[in-house]
Amino acid sequence: METVMKFDCLGVDWNIVSQTLRQVGMACYEPDLHRRAFENSLVTVFIYHGDQMIGFGRAISDGAYQAAIYDVAVVPELHGQGIGTTIIRNILTRLPQCNFILYAAPGKEDFYKKLGLRKMKTGMAFFRKADEMAKKGFTE
Numbered sequence: 105m106e107t108v109m110k111f112d113c114l115g116v117d118w119n120i121v122s123q124t125l126r127q128v129g130m131a132c133y134e135p136d137l138h139r140r141a142f143e144n145s146l147v148t149v150f151i152y153h154g155d156q157m158i159g160f161g162r163a164i165s166d167g168a169y170q171a172a173i174y175d176v177a178v179v180p181e182l183h184g185q186g187i188g189t190t191i192i193r194n195i196l197t198r199l200p201q202c203n204f205i206l207y208a209a210p211g212k213e214d215f216y217k218k219l220g221l222r223k224m225k226t227g228m229a230f231f232r233k234a235d236e237m238a239k240k241g242f243t244e
């Protein structure tokens with residue numbers, strides 16, 4: 105079956121986005137909140153296998169020189185097949201003038217290192233759920 109990439113939000117089933125994020129243990133919300141987040145992002149990437157969505161990611165950006173990557177996920181049964189790499193490469197390529205930042209889920213740093221990203225030394229975050237994020241290993 106053919107794998108297809110889409111770069112807009114038309115026809116996206118936001119239930120699947122929410123469900124996939126939950127399945128892989130990432131922050132997930134009501135489908136409509138994900139719709140807002142993706143529609144308000146400058147770059148979105150969705151990967152389909154036939155009509156099944158198998159992965160996605162997005163970047164918010166000023167469109168000039170700064171961008172941040174969020175919500176990168178691949179359905180669990182297809183991990184390790186290069187789909188995550190395709191998502192990140194496409195995001196980076198679509199904003200060639202931008203610097204990118206992201207915070208990796210703890211344990212996923214090597215995935216990003218293989219794509220040429222480097223660990224930040226001075227990254228700071230203001231999380232609304234600060235204690236929860238510290239417990240999950242995101243902050244000191």
Ligand SMILES: CC(C)(COP(=O)(O)OP(=O)(O)OC[C@H]1O[C@@H](n2cnc3c(N)ncnc32)[C@H](O)[C@@H]1OP(=O)(O)O)[C@@H](O)C(=O)NCCC(=O)NCCS
Nearest residue numbers: 128176177178183184185186187188189208209212214215
């Ligand atoms: C992280 C994730 C997006 C990677 O996607 P993927 O399609 O499985 O990754 P790829 O097949 O493109 O892997 C590319 C390389 O990264 C490596 N890699 C993938 N996941 C890794 C991990 N968790 N830790 C270390 N290396 C990893 C692969 O082994 C591969 O290395 P190789 O090129 O030497 O073979 C995917 O596993 C996922 O959805 N995980 C759950 C959600 C998540 O953690 N998202 C990231 C939030 S920051």
